[in-house]
Every structure is written in structure tokens, then in C-alpha cells.
Amino acid sequence: MKLQRDLDATRQRSLRLAEPLSAEDCCAQSMPDSSPVKWHLAHTTWFFETFVLEPHEPGFAPFDPSFRYLFNSYYNGIGARHPRPQRGLLTRPALERVLVWRRNVDARLARLLASRAGDAALASLVTLGVQHEQQHQELILTDVKHLLAQNSSAPAYLDQPLPAAAAPAPLAWQRFDGGAAEIGYRGDGFCFDNELPRHRVHLEPFELATRLVSNGEFLRFIEAGGYRDPALWLSDGWDRVMSGELAHPLYWQRDDKGGWQEFTLHGLAPLDPARPLTHVSLYEADAYARWCGTRLPTEAEWEVAARGQPVPAGALHPDAAASGGLCQLFGDCWQWTSSSYSPYPGFAPAPGAIGEYNGKFMINQYVLRGSSCATPPGHARASYRNFFPAGARWQFTGIRLAR
Amino acid sequence: MKLQRDLDATRQRSLRLAEPLSAEDCCAQSMPDSSPVKWHLAHTTWFFETFVLEPHEPGFAPFDPSFRYLFNSYYNGIGARHPRPQRGLLTRPALERVLVWRRNVDARLARLLASRAGDAALASLVTLGVQHEQQHQELILTDVKHLLAQNSSAPAYLDQPLPAAAAPAPLAWQRFDGGAAEIGYRGDGFCFDNELPRHRVHLEPFELATRLVSNGEFLRFIEAGGYRDPALWLSDGWDRVMSGELAHPLYWQRDDKGGWQEFTLHGLAPLDPARPLTHVSLYEADAYARWCGTRLPTEAEWEVAARGQPVPAGALHPDAAASGGLCQLFGDCWQWTSSSYSPYPGFAPAPGAIGEYNGKFMINQYVLRGSSCATPPGHARASYRNFFPAGARWQFTGIRLAR
Amino acid sequence: MKLQRDLDATRQRSLRLAEPLSAEDCCAQSMPDSSPVKWHLAHTTWFFETFVLEPHEPGFAPFDPSFRYLFNSYYNGIGARHPRPQRGLLTRPALERVLVWRRNVDARLARLLASRAGDAALASLVTLGVQHEQQHQELILTDVKHLLAQNSSAPAYLDQPLPAAAAPAPLAWQRFDGGAAEIGYRGDGFCFDNELPRHRVHLEPFELATRLVSNGEFLRFIEAGGYRDPALWLSDGWDRVMSGELAHPLYWQRDDKGGWQEFTLHGLAPLDPARPLTHVSLYEADAYARWCGTRLPTEAEWEVAARGQPVPAGALHPDAAASGGLCQLFGDCWQWTSSSYSPYPGFAPAPGAIGEYNGKFMINQYVLRGSSCATPPGHARASYRNFFPAGARWQFTGIRLAR
């Protein structure tokens, strides 16, 4: 059964992501917005136990009642929960016990699925759980990267050197006609509720850069004083420049000789000008675009352009653009758009706690499109809407220009 | 000459707004987002001196060079400025001296205009200064209201009782067909740069409530536990409910007998259920709409509906709906929309410091449409885009429902 | 009657201190620790009305019942009060009305005193009110200095140039034998409860610097890198250096040519190396003393040394040392001691709200001894205990070394 195979593959992949890490690595939390790896492993299990097993498993009893409180992320409909900024204090349950819990829930899910083969509602919930766990797989990588970056010894997640990148293709522009278009998911596969309903929009003609902005290009912005010129910045962004929060991309640091290094999941590496720029805020993306006399795309423009483009598998760091055509839409860096995260016309969240999945976050956030090197295989699509506050930088965020 | 007459009328109106206030009242600042009345009187004068007189007046010399620093609001292109949260500490220059400065600049503007009658560029700058001062006239009223509200003695701005309000018409729904539409300013008059370019949008069919939500209606939301049900709230809004920041509209307070009073510019008054609800955040507006099974309009929907509607003159507090048709679009409360404040397709700010007027604020804010009782006569129009962060409540903000 | 004359003189002196100021100047508050001048004028009146008239005046009725709430400083026994950091928002009552209240209370006090000539308990309360108002007179000057210093135009409180200072006498050391000693007030006059009971202490032999540290001497500390050497600083002090809070004395600023200016009540003036250093924290005083291989005196050492020393009248800025002997104990700068502010053995505050005057502040503060140029004539004495947190700098605080 395909669903059981997908479920297995996803559950196994989470464990593989944690393999290079110690129990200590999996326990710590480096900022309120990130979570410990152990917490991700537990919360994705909580999701299956709470939303799949609890309503469907005959004679349901939770593996451990205290976990319902400890590993609820943000579902008010489920009840009170452990405070988010203190997830790193959960030294108990131990990692080992969370892994036991995972195996327990996996076995119960397998039994349930075997006994309810044709149950579409159940299948739909399990599929949501799989997609949910894939989202947390990306966070496992970005959160542990942030954690390791706080250590002055710059430990690597993976003790292998960063592979060399090819020289990037020159940046060109691809033109798209405007007019009426439709955006939003259409098809038979899975999509999140925020990709619906598919609806019509009107677009003016526009052009999109064929590839992402590279480190070398952004370096020229820095060297030209981009972080010192208020005329380039949105007001909130300039406030952050003035406070010292924004002075260069998140994981860049100076080496002893005045050059730049970049912290990666492979450890500290000399900055490669050929690779895509990553770990920038929307403020930096917008300022860079303005410096170039361009702008960021809207999410509708991006989606129309990305349809039918290939979705490559992931890595641990963005790679340089291989070709001269429209590329790097998926698999390197999420791409900031100028669109705020809002409901599509007619959007309605599901009833009950699971309806809190997306809808209640449609405020004060901006949409990112595409996918990143950390996105699990098979998770991305053209209509996918990622979203973060304008100042977030710990995801693999990059810049695609429009005009 | 009409421009000189408009200029005179606007400059005089600012002084009239300050008339009920003492020099002490005009000096204090009750929060970082608001400003002292004296500061408004000075800054609007700074705007004319800096953007009109400095580039155009022969032999220009500033009235007082220190004012360039003290009364710059946010124009990085003009240079450093006095810190915004400390505007209330500017006991010098005295109000009297600011009034002398106003007269000086008025006289110089009159001379300049008389000598350059046909200069369209100059006329356009003066018009912008007039519109700018009108915006600050609204802020004078909302900022002084916030200041007086901090005083437990609840002093009135105007020592006259709040006029009685009529019973409101029942709330009905007006239907609009969807399809292609255009929004943005079109015409020969003045508009701000953020209202341009006029452009095409696609709308689904929608309905708009014929009038604003009333105090009485919102009271039922409170009594039904609206502030206690997380399912009704956007995530950021619920955080503010939990922190105690949001528990009822801004100027509501309990009286001794458990009823509600509302602080107005006429002083404390019993809450009138017939009047429009005002001083709520976008979070409260959204939660109320969800409680009703409705939503907030987009700015495009609002603009399409408001075209051709009359724009009444202002008062000091919102009035109840007089008629049964689509009404209260202008002159009572600004109406929160679900649209984030973003540039229209093709938007380009003016070059130089004056380009900072609107563009750099197009982030993390939401659009309000219409106008309020505090908006100066002649300032409102259907394409006007007001904008504030989702949590702002000290403006006369209200709710119009859509579905 | 002497008490009535003292009362009149003190009440008049407060008004004289406010004379150079506008109503706007008197209304603003530049930080939570300071208060508006109008508030000082009102609160001292509140003290007389609440603690003298209310319990003693036949048929007592408050001048305005709302003032009881608005102008209570910190007396929990009296009830709730206006929040301290928002005293600057009290634009009403107007300064004029506060002055009417002052005259009203003065007249009622005079009637009461005349009718109860021999009442020692009443006399004692009135005397406390006089001393209390004298304390606030010093705060009027230091608070308005802090307010004016926030204005980049550096307006003067008194529009007269700072008088020239003489060259200071060389710093010498005066020796005191140790052994048993007594400290605390003894005599027939007034003292605060915190100066009692007089009690015995044991002192080791010590030496005291004959005069205060001068600006010139402290400049050498700065130039020698005193603010950059952690070995000189208490841990909390070094944290404040690192955060940028402490980099030079409070009102010092660089002029265009790299020299230093000092903001005074006479406006901005070139730093005079002969004058006493003032407006430093205990952290800076301690670091300077350590740099000199010396230390700060204890309050007991200071008191034993200061007995019998003359108490000169005040000015608006500290003056240079006139003579070679032990001098500048009173009338220039308060002198930080290393003694925390603690109750003397057997200390007991008065019962009731008036007992909150001193006792509840005996925590997390340090004792300053002497008096400053801003202290009213007749207010200082050798046993007087002033107290502030170690980081406070807006009082006229200076350094006397010990070893």
C-alpha cells in the first residue's frame, strides 16, 4: 500500500536526519523560533497520535498522557501546552524514550491502516501527518544549523567537506505576458488548505530573473555600501540595520584576513561567490532588489512562472545555477515574494483543532515560494506557500529578482 | 488664487484644533506612536520650509536652524533627527515660538506663491504640503485624545456634551458582482503616490454590510466570550489577548455598576449601543467578523463599493447610521481591510527625500479605507489608502463586514 | 512664630525655583526616576494637605479629591496612585491651578498653626513637611537639568554664564584615629528617622582626601583608559560600561574639536578642570578610587570627619575648592560612600503611612553624604543620609577619596 510506504519512508527519514547528532545536540534550542530536534521527533509523533490514532484507534490510550501537553505545538483546540521558548529545557523524556514512542506509534498506525484499507478520511489524515512531518524535517536541518552556529567552535552537522560549486550561468530575464491567470492548487494529489481555492488573478506583464542572486553579486551590494544607505531600505528594515541586527547575511563572518566565511551544515567554509545567496531577510532581499532597480516578484507571478518546472532533490547547501534558462526555482533557496500571507478568496480552514494548521498565521507574514536544499524530496510544488515574518533569516531564504 | 485659499484655510484649521488646549496639553506625548500637538504644528511648518521654501525661495535661510533637526519626522534624506519617543521632552521651543514660526513661514509662502503664479511644480509641492497638514490634523485629534485618556480625571478636549445619536438602521447586505475591475486614483485632483498606478484586479462576487458594526453588536461579542475563545483569533491577536493587551475596545471602561463607559473627545460618556464601534485593532475586527461567520473586505472590494458615495464633514465622535442603504463609508470610522499595505503594480516613489513619504512604510501594515469623524473636510476619497500596524487602536478605527 | 516663617520661606523658595521655567518646562518628565516641576509643586502641597490638614483641620475637605490620587508619590498606606513613569502626562491640572492649590493650602496651614500654637505633634508634622519640600527643591533642580539636557539645543535653566572658578587647592590627606565612635543624629533640631538611633561603631584609622576629585583629575582617568580596563570595575559597573551606558560622566559631551563640554544649569560650558567632578555613578566613583589605589569612605568615616565642618549656601553648579584644609564636605557634590543604605541598630519607622518615608527604601541603595550646590540652605548636616541606587547619576554626585 502506497500510503503505508510513504509513511514508513518519511518516518525513517526523520531518524536518518538525526543520526549525525548526539542526544545533547537533539535537546538544545537556540532561539524561541527554533525547536530541538528531539522536540521535532516527538511533536510529529504527537501529531499522528492526536489527530489520527485518538479519533480512530479502537480503545485508544495515549502512550504517555504527559506528552499531550509537552509536545503540542500551537493547537489551542487541544489544550494548554509547554511554553515554546522553553522546549530546550525538556531533558525528560530522554531521546531514547521518544524513539520508543515513535516505534510504538508507527506500529499502531500500521495496524490501523491495515484494518481500514479503504477509509479515505483516515488516509487523508495520515497523508497530512506525512506532509507535516516533512515540513518538520526541513526545520530539523535549519534549527540544528542555527544551534551549531552559536558554538564558537563551529561544529559541522555533517563531517564532509562542502562539494565544489560550478560557475553560475549569467543572470538573464525571462518575460511573461500578463492578463488573466489562475493560481492555487489543481490536481489529484495532496495540497495544504492555504493553496486553495484556486482562483483568478490579473497580472501585468513582467520579467523574472533566470536564477537566484549569488553570493558574489550580494557582496558587491555590501561593498557598495548597501547596508549604509537608508534610501534602499523599508522603514522597519532600516531600524534593524541601525540596531545592528542586520549587517550581512546571517551566517557570514569575517575571517582573519578580511575575507568572508559562511557557516554551513558542512562547517565553516570560505564564501563561494558562485553559490546562491541564502539566509537573508525580506528586508535585505527588498533592499538588494531596489539597489538593482528591480523588485521582488509577487507570489502570483512566481507561481505562474514556475508551473511545469522540474523539482530536484535536496542537499545540505544551495548549489550554483547549472543552466542558462529559468532555473533554481526549487531545491536551492526559498524565494521571498512581496506578497503578504493572506487567505485566498473563499478560503475556509477545516473545522476543529486541525483548522489551526495554517489559517491563524495569515497575519504579519510574507510568502516564500519554491523550496530549498533542505526540503524533503517530493514535498515541493508550484502552488506551495511557505511563510515567515519579514525578519526571519534562519531558513534557506534567497532572492529571485523581478521587474 | 485657490491654492493660496486652500493653504490659508488648512493652516488656520490647525490652529483652531489647538485652541481648546493649553501649552501644557500641546507639549506632552503619551506614547511613542503619537506626537505632541505642538510637534504637529511645528512639523507641518517644517515640511513647508524644507520641501517648498528651501528649494524655491530666493535667499532662503531657515527661521531657526535647530528646528531642521527637532521637527524632522522620518526623512532620512534630510538627515539626523530628534528621537521619536522623546518628542514630549521638547519644552523648548515654546508653543508661542512655534506659532511665530508658523506665521513667518505662512508669510514667506504667500510671497513665494504670489511671485510664481504659474509654476506647476511649486503648486504641486504646496498642495502636497496642504494634504500633509490635513493628515496631521487628524493625528492632532487622535493623539490628544490618547493623551487625555491617560489622565484618571478624564478631561474633555471639548467641554460640550456628546450629541445624542439616533437609533441605527438594521444591518443589511449589498451585493456586488465580481469580475474585472480597476482600482487606484483616476482624475484631475490630488492623490498620494500610493494610490497609483490605477490598475486592473479580478474580484469574486461579494457582499458588503450596509453600515459599520455598532457598539451594541460588539458588546454581544464580548458577552458571548469573544475575548476568551482562541478559535476566533489570529495567532498574533490571541497572544495579545493572553498578555492582557486586548480585553475590550481601547477607550472602554467599566463604570461602578458594571456597565460600560467610553472616553471621547467630549469626555467620559455612557457607552451608546447605537454608535459605531471604534478604536479596535485589526485583530479584534477579524475575530468579530469570524464570530459572525463573515470576514473583512479587501481594499479592492471596498474601493469598488465606495465609488460615488458621498463624503460627509467630520465631527469629534462617530455617529450612528442614518439610513438603510450603503452608508458610513466616510466620516465615522476608518475601516480595517484584510489587505496588507503593498505597492500597486508599477508603483514608483518620487526621487529624493520626499519619496520617503509613503513607499518605505509598505511593510507589516494593513490598509484602512474610508475616513473618520476626525478627517478634515475634503481630505477623503474612494481610492485613499490609510495604513497602520494590525495592533494600532488609537485612530478612529471600526469594522465593516463582508462576505 | 519661627515655624510659620520657615514654612513661608520654604513654600516661597519652591516658587522662586520655578520662576525661570514655562508651564511647558514644568510639565515634562524626562525619565521614570525624575518628576515634572509641576508635580513637585503639587506633591509637596499634597503632603501638607494629607499629613497635616486632613488629620488636624476642623471640617477638613480636600481642595480637589482627584489630587489625592494624582499626587501621591509612593505611600501605599494612602491608597492607589498615578503611575510614576507617566507623571509627565498630567497636563491637567494646569500649572496655574496647582499654584491656586498651593495658596489655598498655605492659607489653611497658617490658620491651623495660628489656632494651635503650642501643639508639638502638629509642629513636628509641619516641620517634616518643610524638610520634605526642601528635599523636593533639590529634585526640582536636578530633574529639570535632566529634562533640558535631552534637548539638543541645550537650553539653560538660568540665562547667566557660569561664574569662573578658582584654581583648586592641591589634594591632601587628613588623618583620623580609629576606635570607638558614635554616629547618628544628636541634638534638639530636626532629623529624619533614618539618622536614628545614634549608636556606637568601631572604626579603623583612616585618611580622607581634603577635597573632592576635580574634572581635571577624572579626565586623566579617562585618558589613561579607565573606562576600558575591567580590572578597575565592579562587575555590575563593567556590564554597564560594556553596554555603552557608562563612557564618561553624565553631562559631558565632546565638542567639535575633540575637547569636552559640560551641560550645566547655566547651559553648555567648556569643561573646567578646576571644578569638582559631578554626575557620576557609584560604579565610576569606585573605579576611579581603585585606579588611584584608594577607596571610597564608609558613611561612618565620613560622618566622624564632617562633624563641626561649616555648611555653605548653595549655587547652581559645584565650585572649586577654596582652601587647603578639609573642605567641600557640604554645598558642592554629594559624596558616594561604600555603605549600603541599611537601618541603624534599633531603627523603627513611624507607624502609619508616614512610616513609609524612609524605611522601605533600605534595600539595593547606597548612602551619599554631605550636600550639593542644589541643596537648600539649612537642610544639610553631618548625620544626614542621602541614598540612591549605584547607577544613579542625575543628582550632583561626586567623589571624595579615602584610604
Added chain:
Amino acid sequence: MKLQRDLDATRQRSLRLAEPLSAEDCCAQSMPDSSPVKWHLAHTTWFFETFVLEPHEPGFAPFDPSFRYLFNSYYNGIGARHPRPQRGLLTRPALERVLVWRRNVDARLARLLASRAGDAALASLVTLGVQHEQQHQELILTDVKHLLAQNSSAPAYLDQPLPAAAAPAPLAWQRFDGGAAEIGYRGDGFCFDNELPRHRVHLEPFELATRLVSNGEFLRFIEAGGYRDPALWLSDGWDRVMSGELAHPLYWQRDDKGGWQEFTLHGLAPLDPARPLTHVSLYEADAYARWCGTRLPTEAEWEVAARGQPVPAGALHPDAAASGGLCQLFGDCWQWTSSSYSPYPGFAPAPGAIGEYNGKFMINQYVLRGSSCATPPGHARASYRNFFPAGARWQFTGIRLAR
């Protein structure tokens, strides 16, 4: 050799304290003031490597140069260091590697001591290192208690039930004559620099409670409204009551039936009225004393009374008073005094970085005397000065009354 035996015993004891804990437990940090257990194990090793081996070991090379930065606590003289609030993010080095480092340093210390048997300066440094590690042993217990308390599952450090406590002896008063006395360390053993020089003080006659305040006694204070009466509180303490920070002792919580439970190192237990009250701030200690019409002792009073009293071995929770005489001076709870932490007359810290051990903290802290159940055997003495800010509660702090 006794020193080597002491060193071994102390180093072994630290490991034993960590035995009930996982690597995850040892890595987390629950507040800026506490540290991870792994960090304590590493920092105490750092102390020996930096202050003993580095200056004395022939051919010294650090075990790992990065540890010098990671595990420096606060010694500015040694250089920059990892930020204190982020010690919990040091998932690398792993606990295992820190244990390897410990064994490495232990072996090198043994070699060095064997080769320099008669070196008094070296012996003195090693002794300081032993005492230093004993101080951190107490912190290991209090810090891990604080960490485990953040977990809603209330995990126990030691999985054994809290032993039953006997009924406490009635509280009596022991009288001490005043007059001249000496305090400070005298003897041949070890003492910290802050216990010197021994010096003379003058004491008034006083009485000391024969035992600590019990949970049952403090419960009566709570039930009588002690946390609601501002007249009982120091001003800073009342501010903390108002903010909700202080409402009951730190680890007390209500059970389902309105009774009280206390979180202990043995897990959650019903509050035992017979046991000593612990985990209170100086503010609560002072308020309780005032409510009783008594006061806290000064450190001199305490030291004079405690001389010659027995020092019992520790446990994991304070025990009830065994006898009717003066007892519980050592081994149950540290006892707040009213004395601020100040240098004794003539105090001089050691030169160099090691002089930062005590001196620079002599500000804004208060002295606690005695020792607690968590203090290692042999560490306590009558002249010992412990010190914390008045608000600290995570140590085993209790109340002994004086009058």
C-alpha cells in the same frame, strides 16, 4: 598526601553528583543565573588547568584551546568568553569529552603535585581549586533542581522518596550580649579572601531564634495575607509582589485540593509543615520578619552566635530542627542577613585574574550565612560569606529571625 586525597575526593564527588543525570540533563540551562551540569564539570576543570597547570606545569599545553573560551566563567583577566545566558547551547564538546578532559587534568595535577611536594604556593592554588569545585557542587544541585522544576512532569533528581521529618522543636530565643567583638576568619585552615581581614565590630545586645522558620509558620503568614499587605514589604519587594513574581516560595505549588506541594530533588512532595522554609528571597525573609515584629540578623551577629556550633553533613532537602537549643546554623538552609556584601576594612583582592574571584561582586548583593543541605561536607564555617542579590531564590535559602 592530604592535599592529593582532598583533590581526589572532591573531583570524584562532582562525578557522583552527575551520576543520576543523563547527558541531556547535564547540557540544559534553565535561566541565565544557573549553568548546565556539564558546564560546571568543565569550568571547574578549566579552573585547575588555567590557574594551576598553566603557570606551573612544565611544557604546558591546553587539552583543547577552544575550552579556554568556552568555559571561562567571568575572569576578564583571562580574556573573552562564551556568553553566560547561552551555556545551554554548548552541545559540543559532548559530556563524554568533558569527562575525558577531567581525567586528563586530574592526571596532570597528580604528576605536578607529586613532583612539587613542598611548594606552598602551588598547594594554596590547588586548595583554592578544591574549594572552588565544592562551591560548584552546591550549584550543580541547585541548578539541576531549577531545571527539573521547569518540566511539568516534575522529574526527580533522585528517585527515592523524601525521608520523613520529625516534628520541629518550638522556636525559642537565645540572648547574646553586645559590645566589642571580632569577626572574620582566624585559624590555620583555608578561607576565602572575603572573610579577611578579621576585624573589630561593635554590637548591641541581641537575640537569635534557636531554629529556622518552618513551612508551617510561613504558611500562616501567607494565610494571614502577608503577600497582600504593602506595609510589610521593602519597596523593591512590593514591586515584585505587584508584578506577580513573588506570590509564594519558589517551588511551592497548589495541588488539586487547594493544599500545597513542594518540588524537591526527590520530586514533588506534599508540603511538610515541620521542615524549614526554603527558596525564599531576601524580600520575603524581611517581610516575614517584620510581620513577626522581629528582623533579620546582621552578618556580624550571626557569626558571633555561630562560633563553635557543629557543622553537620548534607542531604538533598532541609530537615526539621532536631533539638531545642540553637541549631540549624549549618546544613539545612543558608540564612539571609540584613548585611550588604561589602569588603571588610582593609580587604585587598589578590593581584591578577584570580583577584576577580570575590571582590568585584561586592555590590548590590546581600550576605547569607551558614550552609545548606546541598553544601559539600567540610566546606562550611562560621566566618563563611555567601552572597546573592536580594531577589535570588533558587538556592536553599531560609530565614533565621533576630530581635
